[in-house]
Amino acid sequence: GAGVSQTPSNKVTEKGKYVELRCDPISGHTALYWYRQSLGQGPEFLIYFQGTGAADDSGLPNDRFFAVRPEGSVSTLKIQRTERGDSAVYLCASSLGGGAREQFFGPGTRLTVL
Amino acid sequence: AQSVTQLGSHVSVSEGALVLLRCNYSSSVPPYLFWYVQYPNQGLQLLLKYTSAATLVKGINGFEAEFKKSETSFHLTKPSAHMSDAAEYFCAVIPSGGSNYKLTFGKGTLLTVNP
Numbered sequence: 001g002a003g004v005s006q007t008p009s010n011k012v013t014e015k016g017k018y019v020e021l022r023c024d025p026i027s028g029h030t031a032l033y034w035y036r037q038s039l040g041q042g043p044e045f046l047i048y049f050q051g052t053g054a055a056d057d058s059g060l061p062n063d064r065f066f067a068v069r070p071e072g073s074v075s076t077l078k079i080q081r082t083e084r085g086d087s088a089v090y091l092c093a094s095s096l097g098g099g100a101r102e103q104f105f106g107p108g109t110r111l112t113v114l
Numbered sequence: 115a116q117s118v119t120q121l122g123s124h125v126s127v128s129e130g131a132l133v134l135l136r137c138n139y140s141s142s143v144p145p146y147l148f149w150y151v152q153y154p155n156q157g158l159q160l161l162l163k164y165t166s167a168a169t170l171v172k173g174i175n176g177f178e179a180e181f182k183k184s185e186t187s188f189h190l191t192k193p194s195a196h197m198s199d200a201a202e203y204f205c206a207v208i209p210s211g212g213s214n215y216k217l218t219f220g221k222g223t224l225l226t227v228n229p
Contacts, residue, residue, distance in 0.1 A: 004157065031215065042118075042204050042219030043158070056213065091157065098215040100146040100165060100208045105157035 002026070004106035006092050012112045013082055021077040021109045025094030032075050033103060034067055035091040043091050049075060050098055082113045116141055116207050120220035128228050133177075133192040135223050137205030140186065145207040147188040148217070149179055152202045161203075164188060166210075175199070200227045 005024045013019050025032050031050055035043035045059040052072045060066075064082075069075040079086055089110050093103040121136040139145060147164040162173025169181045179190045188205060205220045 033215075033217075035217070040123075040221070042206070042221050043217070045216045045218070048215055056216065059216075093158075095215075100163075100210075100214055102160050102163065103217060105150075105159070107155065107157045 004092055004094055004104055006090075006106040006109050008109060009107065010110045010112075012114065014114050015082060015084060017082050017113075019079050019082055019111065021079075021090050021111070023075045023077070023092030023094075023106060025073065025075070025092070026104055027073075029094035029096055029104070030072070031095045031098045031101075031103075032069060033093040033095075034075070034077050035093065037089045037091055037108070039088075046077075046090075048098070055098070079111075082111075084113045087111055087113045116145060116209055116218045118205050118207055118218055118220035120203075120205050120223050122223055123221065124224045124226070126226040126228060127195045129197055130194050133190070133195045133199065133225065135190040135203050135205075135225065137179075137188045137190065137220060138186050139188065139205075139207050141207070141209065143210050144181070144183055145209050146214070147179075147181060148206040148208070149173065149177070149188075149190050150204045150206060150219075152204065152222075154201075158204065161190070195225075195227045197227050197229065200225055 034046040037043040048056040049069045064080045089108040091108045093105045095101040117140045149161040150158040206217045
């Protein structure tokens with residue numbers, strides 16, 4: 001079946017602009033996660049959804065970052081007033097419920113802020 | 115807070131040689147442990163995971179890892195490297211209590227396989 005998909009695969013924007021990154025999880029997966037991977041680093045947790053609600057957004061770096069999952073399926077990560085330091089690969093993952101179940105990752109969106 | 119240390123940011127082996135990628139975790143309570151592989155321009159793929167059922171865990175593509183509580187380690191091995199194993203490998207943990215959904219990753223080890 002289809003895996004986790006993310007669009008766009010690449011996004012180049014200018015400092016100060018607004019961007020949206022989209023994640024389509026595996027059908028039936030109730031849990032969805034966003035991670036950020038900077039160059040030379042492992043992915044870092046941003047936010048976790050269980051259904052439509054954000055169960056844990058403790059990893060969001062500041063209030064410029066926001067994520068939604070209005071119908072419990074597709075999620076959008078929104079970044080306002082982008083900064084050069086936001087440049088990274090943004091990874092989305094989904095799983096059958098929370099807990100230590102396997103998280104299936106998408107290919108990521110590479111964001112470059114000029 | 116949980117942390118994961120991967121010794122060696124880059125490991126180079128010859129085709130057919132043993133692969134050993136090291137991972138140590140910091141936690142007083144053994145967490146759930148994972149190894150993921152990332153091929154260029156692809157998402158992370160789970161190789162194997164430890165969930166306390168058995169200390170020696172077998173994964174896909176001939177990889178295995180052994181959980182050693184006394185050493186707080188979860189090293190990844192493969193007896194004979196293939197060219198197709200060249201990729202970046204990440205060790206990760208999920209705490210056994212509390213936020214038992216949040217993966218904490220190490221910085222990764224890039225594996226190069228030489229012909």
